[in-house]
Amino acid sequence: MSDRSVETLLHELVRDIPDWPEPGVTFRDITPLLADAEALQAVVDALTELGRSLAGGPIDRVLGIEARGFILAAPVALALGAGFVPVRKAGKLPGPTYAVSYALEYGEATLEMHRDALAPGDRALVIDDVLATGGTVAATARLVGECGATHVGTAVLLELEALHGRDRLAGMPVGALRRL
Numbered sequence: 312m313s314d315r316s317v318e319t320l321l322h323e324l325v326r327d328i329p330d331w332p333e334p335g336v337t338f339r340d341i342t343p344l345l346a347d348a349e350a351l352q353a354v355v356d357a358l359t360e361l362g363r364s365l366a367g368g369p370i371d372r373v374l375g376i377e378a379r380g381f382i383l384a385a386p387v388a389l390a391l392g393a394g395f396v397p398v399r400k401a402g403k404l405p406g407p408t409y410a411v412s413y414a415l416e417y418g419e420a421t422l423e424m425h426r427d428a429l430a431p432g433d434r435a436l437v438i439d440d441v442l443a444t445g446g447t448v449a450a451t452a453r454l455v456g457e458c459g460a461t462h463v464g465t466a467v468l469l470e471l472e473a474l475h476g477r478d479r480l481a482g483m484p485v486g487a488l489r490r491l
């Protein structure tokens with residue numbers, strides 16, 4: 312366990328990259344945080360607890376969103392004793408999928424999930440690194456709904472409040488370890 316709080320770790324170890332991937336965007340780079348063993352353990356523990364409290368009940372599957380979400384969601388799934396489900400960018404999953412297209416802070420994307428990844432009634436927790444415009448989480452919640460499963464919550468490291476993602480996710484249980 313780190314002596315530094317999760318808030319402090321996120322402050323110290325997430326680095327701002329100005330004008331990347333395009334002018335006007337300040338990219339929040341989590342790679343220094345991932346490279347610090349204590350910090351990585353601390354944020355995985357904190358996301359696990361946040362996810363548990365958002366869900367307020369059983370969690371059958373933890374969904375990780377490609378690519379940075381994968382890194383955090385798999386250890387959270389292990390900690391919760393739940394299975395892991397990858398939500399991938401278009402064209403990467405081999406089986407029949409559901410697909411949803413959405414807009415990002417920088418550009419557009421399509422997310423896919425295997426149709427049989429969740430059974431009707433499954434309770435799914437979503438884990439990602441950054442909540443920005445909310446498009447990614449909204450698309451993922453739609454994929455969960457397509458399976459007849461329940462989105463019990465989304466937990467992220469960072470919420471970029473200026474982009475008002477939470478407005479788009481009204482009514483969904485969403486939590487962030489740090490708000491910027």
Ligand SMILES: O=P(O)(O)OC[C@H]1O[C@H](OP(=O)(O)OP(=O)(O)O)[C@H](O)[C@@H]1O
Nearest residue numbers: 377378379415416442443444445446447
């Ligand atoms: O709230 P939004 O505006 O939808 O943005 C948040 C998403 O943007 C980033 O993913 P990106 O598509 O850049 O993928 P990456 O993890 O592969 O870098 C980030 O990891 C979130 O998934």
Ligand SMILES: Nc1ncnc2[nH]cnc12
Nearest residue numbers: 337338339340416441443
């Ligand atoms: N500014 C940002 N930094 C890192 N990831 C992001 N995803 C969307 N906007 C982002």
